[in-house]
Amino acid sequence: MPFEIPGVKYNGKISQAELGTGRQAVQVGGQDCFTFHQFEGSAPNLPKIAMEVYDCPPEGWPEAAKAPFEDVLDDPAGWARKCVSEYGAEMVCLQLASTDPNGLDRSAEDAARVVREVTEAVDVPVIIWGTANQEKDAQVLEAIANTCPGKRLTIGPVEEKNYKTIAAAAKENGHLLIASSPIDINLAKQLNILLANAGTEANDILIDPTVSSIGYGIEYCYSVMERIRIAALTQQDDKLQMPIICNVAREAWKTKEAKIPASDAPELGDTEKRGILLEAVSAMVLLLAGGDIIVMRHPRAIGLVREIIGELAG
Amino acid sequence: MALSGIEIFKLLPKTNCGDCGVPTCLAFAMSIAAGRAGLDKCPHLSSEARSRLEEASAPPIRPVTIGTGERSVKTGGETVMFRHEKRFENPPPLAFMISDTMNETKIRQQFELFGSLRYERAGNSLKAEMLALKYESGQADKYLSLIENAINNTDAAFILVCSEPAVLEKALEASASLRPLIYAATRDNSGEMVDIARKYNCPLAIKAQNLDELSELAETITASGFKDLVLDSGAQTIKQAFFDQVAIRRSALNKKYRSFGFPTIVFPGEMTKDPLKETVYASILIAKYAGLVVLGKILPETIFPLLVERMNIFTDPQRPLATKEGIYEINGPDENSPVLLTSNFSLTYFLLTGEIESSRVPSYLLVKDTEGLSIMTAWAAGKFSADNISQFIKKCGIEDKITHRKLIIPGYVDFESAGLEEELEGWEILIGPREAAHLPAYLKNWG
Numbered sequence: 001m002p003f004e005i006p007g008v009k010y011n012g013k014i015s016q017a018e019l020g021t022g023r024q025a026v027q028v029g030g031q032d033c034f035t036f037h038q039f040e041g042s043a044p045n046l047p048k049i050a051m052e053v054y055d056c057p058p059e060g061w062p063e064a065a066k067a068p069f070e071d072v073l074d075d076p077a078g079w080a081r082k083c084v085s086e087y088g089a090e091m092v093c094l095q096l097a098s099t100d101p102n103g104l105d106r107s108a109e110d111a112a113r114v115v116r117e118v119t120e121a122v123d124v125p126v127i128i129w130g131t132a133n134q135e136k137d138a139q140v141l142e143a144i145a146n147t148c149p150g151k152r153l154t155i156g157p158v159e160e161k162n163y164k165t166i167a168a169a170a171k172e173n174g175h176l177l178i179a180s181s182p183i184d185i186n187l188a189k190q191l192n193i194l195l196a197n198a199g200t201e202a203n204d205i206l207i208d209p210t211v212s213s214i215g216y217g218i219e220y221c222y223s224v225m226e227r228i229r230i231a232a233l234t235q236q237d238d239k240l241q242m243p244i245i246c247n248v249a250r251e252a253w254k255t256k257e258a259k260i261p262a263s264d265a266p267e268l269g270d271t272e273k274r275g276i277l278l279e280a281v282s283a284m285v286l287l288l289a290g291g292d293i294i295v296m297r298h299p300r301a302i303g304l305v306r307e308i309i310g311e312l313a314g
Numbered sequence: 315m316a317l318s319g320i321e322i323f324k325l326l327p328k329t330n331c332g333d334c335g336v337p338t339c340l341a342f343a344m345s346i347a348a349g350r351a352g353l354d355k356c357p358h359l360s361s362e363a364r365s366r367l368e369e370a371s372a373p374p375i376r377p378v379t380i381g382t383g384e385r386s387v388k389t390g391g392e393t394v395m396f397r398h399e400k401r402f403e404n405p406p407p408l409a410f411m412i413s414d415t416m417n418e419t420k421i422r423q424q425f426e427l428f429g430s431l432r433y434e435r436a437g438n439s440l441k442a443e444m445l446a447l448k449y450e451s452g453q454a455d456k457y458l459s460l461i462e463n464a465i466n467n468t469d470a471a472f473i474l475v476c477s478e479p480a481v482l483e484k485a486l487e488a489s490a491s492l493r494p495l496i497y498a499a500t501r502d503n504s505g506e507m508v509d510i511a512r513k514y515n516c517p518l519a520i521k522a523q524n525l526d527e528l529s530e531l532a533e534t535i536t537a538s539g540f541k542d543l544v545l546d547s548g549a550q551t552i553k554q555a556f557f558d559q560v561a562i563r564r565s566a567l568n569k570k571y572r573s574f575g576f577p578t579i580v581f582p583g584e585m586t587k588d589p590l591k592e593t594v595y596a597s598i599l600i601a602k603y604a605g606l607v608v609l610g611k612i613l614p615e616t617i618f619p620l621l622v623e624r625m626n627i628f629t630d631p632q633r634p635l636a637t638k639e640g641i642y643e644i645n646g647p648d649e650n651s652p653v654l655l656t657s658n659f660s661l662t663y664f665l666l667t668g669e670i671e672s673s674r675v676p677s678y679l680l681v682k683d684t685e686g687l688s689i690m691t692a693w694a695a696g697k698f699s700a701d702n703i704s705q706f707i708k709k710c711g712i713e714d715k716i717t718h719r720k721l722i723i724p725g726y727v728d729f730e731s732a733g734l735e736e737e738l739e740g741w742e743i744l745i746g747p748r749e750a751a752h753l754p755a756y757l758k759n760w761g
Contacts (some may be wrong), residue, residue, distance in 0.1 A: 002526050003525045003529050003565075005557075005560070005565070006564045006569045025473060030453060036556060038558055062674050072430060102751075102752055103755075127680070130648040131747075212624045214625075214626060215619075215625075215626065216664045217626070217660070217661035218623070219629050222601075222627065223398040223631060226397075226398060227398055230396070254672070256667070256668060256671060257622075262615075265412065266614070267431060267433070267614055268614055268618055269615030269616070271615075273590060273613075274614075274615035276590065277590060277593050278619050280594050281594060281597040281620070281623055284597050284598055285623060285627075288601050288602060300590070304590055304591055308552065308591070308594055308595070308598075311552050312553050312556060314553065
């Protein structure tokens with residue numbers, strides 16, 4: 001008797017979100033089974049990788065992370081262009097590090113100008129990530145939503161304390177939101193309910209469960225993501241049926257182990273390859289847990305993960 | 315899987331003799347069902363009842379021990395598909411493949427490298443535990459010398475990758491006392507291989523071309539009474555390997571499919587030549603259900619990410635990782651450096667050390683034992699309040715290391731500052747930021 005795999009009783013489906021506009025628009029979600037489980041369900045869209053771009057020259061990055069972008073570190077539009085033309089990015093994620101009130105504290109108007117430059121430089125969907133300072137993000141993200149009407153930007157993080165103004169501006173201008181909650185399935189659901197009440201459509205929401213890298217507590221977000229996905233696909237929980245986005249590159253590359261040179265820690269091996277693997281393995285673990293968009297940095301890490309997504313889904 | 319007390323009771327002698335130490339057979343059955351007593355306490359159990367009870371109470375995936383003593387590793391014994399349902403039990407041991415075609419010097423180097431890759435993290439010591447010793451030379455004496463060399467120069471548990479019965483027997487004469495895993499019985503040689511595994515009392519891997527063949531082979535072997543098995547579905551691609559792992563785990567847990575109720579072994583290095591890709595493959599298989607992972611090449615930059623990933627995934631969700639209580643010196647502090655206080659929830663500790671390191675401000679981080687709870691949870695549980703914090707500050711020895719008396723407490727427990735100033739005479743209590751990310755800015759303005 002040939003062996004048959006016992007099935008899972010799926011009864012839900014992840015909503016399908018469309019990021020960006022025109023020929024380069026990207027669909028995410030839409031699947032009715034766990035990630036890489038196409039043998040028992042359908043998944044019209046593969047998980048996607050968004051390449052990071054910073055709005056100011058990044059600080060504290062190890063050489064390995066900087067090297068591929070050495071010529072564009074102070075030029076967000078050029079950086080975005082390089083991601084697309086040289087590294088084949090399907091989408092980019094602009095990290096608004098310069099707006100941090102504890103750092104350069106650049107204004108909402110400055111940020112909106114950079115966003116315009118980046119969206120003019122590339123055709124692929126653009127994701128905008130604030131600093132998670134709720135008051136500042138409220139101003140910055142609102143200004144950005146208003147400055148690029150109809151671009152279907154993906155804007156976040158939107159949290160319980162600042163969702164109202166950002167959600168209203170996003171809806172008016174046709175953008176998507178990143179609903180961010182601190183590693184907790186109930187808080188993720190609560191925020192989605194609030195957004196629904198504020199008039200945001202389910203397929204304009206991505207869930208950000210707040211992620212960390214391997215070695216730094218990835219097990220917490222891993223299990224929260226698995227629980228979100230199980231609730232969405234097998235318990236018909238329509239308030240959790242959104243695609244999940246994981247902003248993980250910055251977590252992987254800020255760790256001590258990504259930075260320390262091999263000369264200081266020979267037992268950790270080659271610095272560059274180690275950093276690439278810390279990022280790639282973190283990304284892979286989050287994909288397995290249900291990540292639909294992974295924000296990544298190093299071209300080699302991206303190449304590895306992209307290839308393996310293709311192999312697992314092919 | 316587990317029988318109820320009543321079902322167990324039906325199989326007992328029902329004499330209420332009390333020889334088991336419990337007054338009645340029913341009470342004894344209840345104790346067994348609750349896991350408080352073992353079957354062997356009853357001296358009057360018929361052998362038929364015993365085997366039925368053992369069969370029914372066996373875990374859905376058999377735990378298999380490879381190696382002995384310090385060299386032993388345990389795999390299998392898993393009970394859930396997702397770690398949040400309970401926990402994953404046994405982190406899959408990681409092995410490196412060493413061939414007997416390597417020359418002596420190379421082998422010696424590999425053993426030294428293997429021994430050097432040890433990491434301490436949050437009170438755990440991380441390492442790859444195993445070596446897979448491969449018979450490839452066609453010369454038995456070369457293989458025997460590799461094994462002898464590995465026994466004398468490493469602390470690994472072993473996999474003997476050798477399917478030639480005559481050579482394998484010689485290898486086991488030298489190593490059976492260390493209980494290596496034998497790899498592998500196939501459809502063509504399974505009779506002989508099982509006899510050898512039984513004779514030397516070692517666990518045996520079985521290798522098939524696909525799941526159908528694997529299930530037949532496992533059924534035949536278990537029917538003969540041999541149970542210490544490890545399964546290799548023979549997957550050649552990551553896609554097939556992922557499917558096979560999910561299928562085997564689900565069958566064992568959800569269908570109680572006995573032929574697949576064993577840990578698995580995978581070889582990501584045989585699916586690609588690129589060591590980076592091999593590492594990412596391995597990370598998939600660690601999270602998704604491999605029992606043993608055999609890697610091709612020993613490289614420090616590839617093993618470290620896998621070890622921390624494995625540690626994370628196999629952390630018990632009900633028992634968060636905890637850091638050891640004590641004083642942590644970051645960036646080389648002196649007697650004037652700032653002193654920060656936090657809980658011993660590992661995640662908090664890692665975040666804080668990362669931020670303090672990146673601030674480059676020399677600092678002392680005082681980690682107080684809160685049984686692994688985060689700041690607010692520990693505070694709510696009464697493990698992070700003025701009275702016990704002050705005791706910790708006095709006894710931890712920080713007063714001998716600094717000349718000032720300023721303590722930075724987490725912003726989330728700012729309301730404890732008055733209590734602390736009362737308990738800690740002569741100390742000034744400063745309120746730190748609520749978020750770790752704001753620490754570098756805070757520290758740069760300190761003092």
